[in-house]
Amino acid sequence: MFAREGRGLPWDRAHQKGKALDARQSPESVACPDCDLLQLIPPLAPGTRAACARCRRVLANRPTGPRDAALALTVAAAIALIVANALPLMELHVVGRFASTTIAGGAYEMWMQGQRLTSVLVAFCAVIAPAGYILFMLTLLLAARRSPIPHWTGEMLRWVGHLQVWSMLEVVMLGILVALIKIAELATVEPGIGMYAFGATILLIPAIMTNFDRHELWRRVEWADGEIPRPLSIEATLAGAPG
Amino acid sequence: MMRHAVTAAQAGLVSCESCHLVSRPAHAGEPGFCRRCGEKLESRRHASIETTWAFTCAAAICYVPANLLPVLNTTTPAGSEGDTILGGVAFLYTSGSWPLALVVLIASVMIPLGKLVSLAYLLITVQRGSIKSSRERTRLYRMVVFIGRWSMLDVFVDTFTVALVQLQPLMSVAPGPGVLFFAAVVVLTMLAAESFDPRLIWDSSDPREPAHGQ
Numbered sequence: 120m121f122a123r124e125g126r127g128l129p130w131d132r133a134h135q136k137g138k139a140l141d142a143r144q145s146p147e148s149v150a151c152p153d154c155d156l157l158q159l160i161p162p163l164a165p166g167t168r169a170a171c172a173r174c175r176r177v178l179a180n181r182p183t184g185p186r187d188a189a190l191a192l193t194v195a196a197a198i199a200l201i202v203a204n205a206l207p208l209m210e211l212h213v214v215g216r217f218a219s220t221t222i223a224g225g226a227y228e229m230w231m232q233g234q235r236l237t238s239v240l241v242a243f244c245a246v247i248a249p250a251g252y253i254l255f256m257l258t259l260l261l262a263a264r265r266s267p268i269p270h271w272t273g274e275m276l277r278w279v280g281h282l283q284v285w286s287m288l289e290v291v292m293l294g295i296l297v298a299l300i301k302i303a304e305l306a307t308v309e310p311g312i313g314m315y316a317f318g319a320t321i322l323l324i325p326a327i328m329t330n331f332d333r334h335e336l337w338r339r340v341e342w343a344d345g346e347i348p349r350p351l352s353i354e355a356t357l358a359g360a361p362g
Numbered sequence: 363m364m365r366h367a368v369t370a371a372q373a374g375l376v377s378c379e380s381c382h383l384v385s386r387p388a389h390a391g392e393p394g395f396c397r398r399c400g401e402k403l404e405s406r407r408h409a410s411i412e413t414t415w416a417f418t419c420a421a422a423i424c425y426v427p428a429n430l431l432p433v434l435n436t437t438t439p440a441g442s443e444g445d446t447i448l449g450g451v452a453f454l455y456t457s458g459s460w461p462l463a464l465v466v467l468i469a470s471v472m473i474p475l476g477k478l479v480s481l482a483y484l485l486i487t488v489q490r491g492s493i494k495s496s497r498e499r500t501r502l503y504r505m506v507v508f509i510g511r512w513s514m515l516d517v518f519v520d521t522f523t524v525a526l527v528q529l530q531p532l533m534s535v536a537p538g539p540g541v542l543f544f545a546a547v548v549v550l551t552m553l554a555a556e557s558f559d560p561r562l563i564w565d566s567s568d569p570r571e572p573a574h575g576q
Contacts, residue, residue, distance in 0.1 A: 157373055241518065
C-alpha cells in the first residue's frame, strides 16, 4: 500500500506506519546504496518497487510473474547461450572462399594475431562472464526452491553481481552487426544460426533480471555468524539516530 | 516531515555493499565483517576518491594512443594500411551507413570522453564539498555506470572483423596496437566508476533538508 506510486517513503512516515504492521512482514530498514539515507522498505505488492526518498534509486522490486518464471527464463537462456556459442555466428563468401566464426573463435583469432590481453578481455566479457552469470543464476534459482536454502547461496549471490557487470552480450551483438556491415562492402556475409540464438539470449537476460527477487533471497540467506535471520528492528535502528 | 531522516553513517550504522544488510558495528573505526554474508564492512568505500582519480587519470592517458594508433591493419596485395577508430567511423560514413557511423562515433569517441569528464566533475565537486544538485550528480553517476560497457563496442567490432577477414593472400585484417589501449580505456573507466562512492556526493548535505523539498 505504501509503494503504489512506485516510490519509497521518507523515513519517519514509514516508521510510524511500520509499527501498525504485522510483525512477520515488518518493513526492513535499509540504507540507500547511492546516498546512505536510512529508510524502511514497506511490504511491496507484486509489480511495484520502492525507490529512495532522497535520490530516487530503486531499492527493491517485487516481480509480478509466478515464482518459477525466473527459473524457466534462465533455462531458456542457458539453452540459447549454448547454441549461440556452438554454431557459427556469421559466414562470409568471397570469390569461392568461405569463412565462418563463433564468439570464442573471435577471441582465439585475436590471440593468434598477438593481441593476447585484448583476447582475454573479449573472451571474458563475451563468453566467460555471460556463461558464468547464467550458470550461477540457474544454481541460485534451483537453490531458492529448497528450504532452508544452502549455505553457499549468499556467496553465489555476491558473485552474480560481479559477473553481471562484465557480461556484455548486448554490446557484443551490436559489435557483430557493425562488423557485418563493414565487411558486407567487401564480401557476401550471412548471419548464421548462432546469431538468432544469440539474439534470443540477449532478450532473455533482462527478462530474468526483472523476474528475480534478489531482496527476498538475501532475506532467506543463513547468516555467516550462524544466527537466525531477522531484520534489524526499527527501535535498534533508531537508537543511534541523533535528535 | 523528514525530521528523523538520517544516513546510516550518522546513525552509527554500516550498510553491507553486497547484501545491503544494515548492522551496527562494535567499533566505528573497524566495522569488521557483515554478519549475514561475511563481506568486509565499510561505511564508505576505502580510499574512494584517490582510487577513482588514479583510474580516471590512467584512462585519460590511454585515451590518446587509443585514438591515434591504428586499431586495424588491412593487408591486400596492393599493400598494407592502418585504420584508426575515427578512420573506421569515416569509412562507415562514406560507405553509406551514416546511422552506424553515428553509433560507433558515440560509443567509441563520445562515451569514453564523456565518462572521463563526468568522473572528473564528480570527483572535483565531492572534494570541494558541493551541496548543489546532488540528485542530478547521483543520476550522472548512475548514467556513467550504466553506459560504460557500451564503449567496448569497437573492441568487439575489431575482434569479429579480424576473425572473419582472414583470406590470405587476397586480403587479411590484423589488430593494431590501438585496440589494447582502447580496451584499457574502457576497463579503467569501468573500474573508476566502480571505485567511486556515490554516497560521498550526499555527505556534505544534511539529510534533514531533503533535496526534493517535500
